[in-house]
Amino acid sequence: QVQLVQSGAEVKKPGASVKVSCKASGYTFTSYGISWVRQAPGQGLEWMGWISAYNGNTNYAQKLQGRVTMTTDTSTSTAYMELRSLRSDDTAVYYCARGAYSIDYWGQGTLVTVSS
Amino acid sequence: EIVLTQSPDFQSVTPKEKVTITCRASQSIGSSLHWYQQKPDQSPKLLIKYASQSISGVPSRFSGSGSGTDFTLTINSLEAEDAAAYYCHQSSSLPYTFGQGTKLEIK
Numbered sequence: 382q383v384q385l386v387q388s389g390a391e392v393k394k395p396g397a398s399v400k401v402s403c404k405a406s407g408y409t410f411t412s413y414g415i416s417w418v419r420q421a422p423g424q425g426l427e428w429m430g431w432i433s434a435y436n437g438n439t440n441y442a443q444k445l446q447g448r449v450t451m452t453t454d455t456s457t458s459t460a461y462m463e464l465r466s467l468r469s470d471d472t473a474v475y476y477c478a479r480g481a482y483s484i485d486y487w488g489q490g491t492l493v494t495v496s497s
Numbered sequence: 498e499i500v501l502t503q504s505p506d507f508q509s510v511t512p513k514e515k516v517t518i519t520c521r522a523s524q525s526i527g528s529s530l531h532w533y534q535q536k537p538d539q540s541p542k543l544l545i546k547y548a549s550q551s552i553s554g555v556p557s558r559f560s561g562s563g564s565g566t567d568f569t570l571t572i573n574s575l576e577a578e579d580a581a582a583y584y585c586h587q588s589s590s591l592p593y594t595f596g597q598g599t600k601l602e603i604k
Contacts, residue, residue, distance in 0.1 A: 418541075418595075425598040426533075426541065426584050442592045443498075476540060482588035483531045483546035490540055 383407040385477055385488035392494045393467050400463040401491045403477030410458035411435045414481030417451060417462045419473040420490075427473075431481045432460065467495045499523050501585050501596035509602040516572040518599045520585035525565045529589035532561055532570045535598075536581045544583075545570065577603050 388402040403415065417429040430441035432451040439451050450463045460477055474490040500523040510516055520530065528548040533541040543552050545561035548568055558573040572579055580603045585596040 416593075425582075426535075426586075426595040428586070428593045428595060431593075440591050478541075482529065483543060484533075484541075484586070485543050485546075485552070487540035487542070 383479065383486045385479060385486055387475075387477060387488040387491045390492040390494070392496065395468060395495055395497055397467050397495075398463060398465040399467060399493050400461055401475050401477070401493070403460040403462070403488050405458045405460065405479070408479070410453075411455055413479050415451070415453065415460040416478045416481060416484050418476045418478060418484075420476070421470070421473045424473075429462070429475075433481070434460065464493075467493075469495050471495050498592055499526060499587055499590050499594055501587055501594055503583075503585060503596035503599050505599060506597065507600045507602070509604055510575055511604045512575055512577055514575050516575050516579075516601065518570045518572075518583055520563075520568040520570070520596050522566045522568075522587060524590075526587045526589035528564050529587055530561075530563065530568045531586045531588065532559075533584045533586060534579075534581045535584065541584065572601075575601075575603070579603070 384406045386404045411434045414431045416431040432439045434453045448465050452461045472495045477488040478484040479486040502521045530548045532545040535541040549561045560571045562569050582598045582600045584598050
């Protein structure tokens with residue numbers, strides 16, 4: 382069965398970076414894109430961007446341009462999302478999910494807390 | 498950026514009631530509109546893709562319709578387990594975006 386398993390919760394100070402991993406199983410990794418979506422506490426879903434697991438092409442939300450990098454390691458079927466220069470309003474649950482368009486499987490989420 | 502506006506923001510409904518949630522796009526997105534359900538402390542779940550295409554394993558009481566700028570998610574004969582937040586999402590034009598969400602409370 383398709384599974385996306387994310388890395389554990391992180392606590393970071395403002396200005397630091399965080400890298401969240403997302404290990405996929407149960408399907409051919411390079412046949413689907415990976416989207417990243419975040420959700421601030423008590424808020425709605427925010428699209429962050431997506432990466433093609435086939436060729437590494439990326440599209441990022443403009444508000445995150447310059448601070449976010451999405452990558453994949455096809456040898457381990459793992460996707461990564463790095464966010465730099467963290468601010469308090471980056472505190473959120475970060476989800477990886479399969480698909481660039483309709484997103485059919487989601488990871489369990491990774492809570493990233495930014496606090497001094 | 499395409500803005501998706503859902504209505505209502507919140508609805509309190511009784512079991513067996515029919516529920517309609519709407520999603521309006523700020524410009525035409527064809528049928529590139531998807532619906533998700535998110536229960537408290539859970540990851541979102543895909544309910545409907547491309548406006549009206551059903552998803553395997555999703556109860557048949559969930560259906561979607563619409564194209565262009567106006568879309569509807571319908572839940573026939575609501576059940577207690579349908580208490581959740583519902584989000585629309587467009588993949589027509591980058592950056593892809595989500596609606597602000599609709600929270601359904603079961604009375």
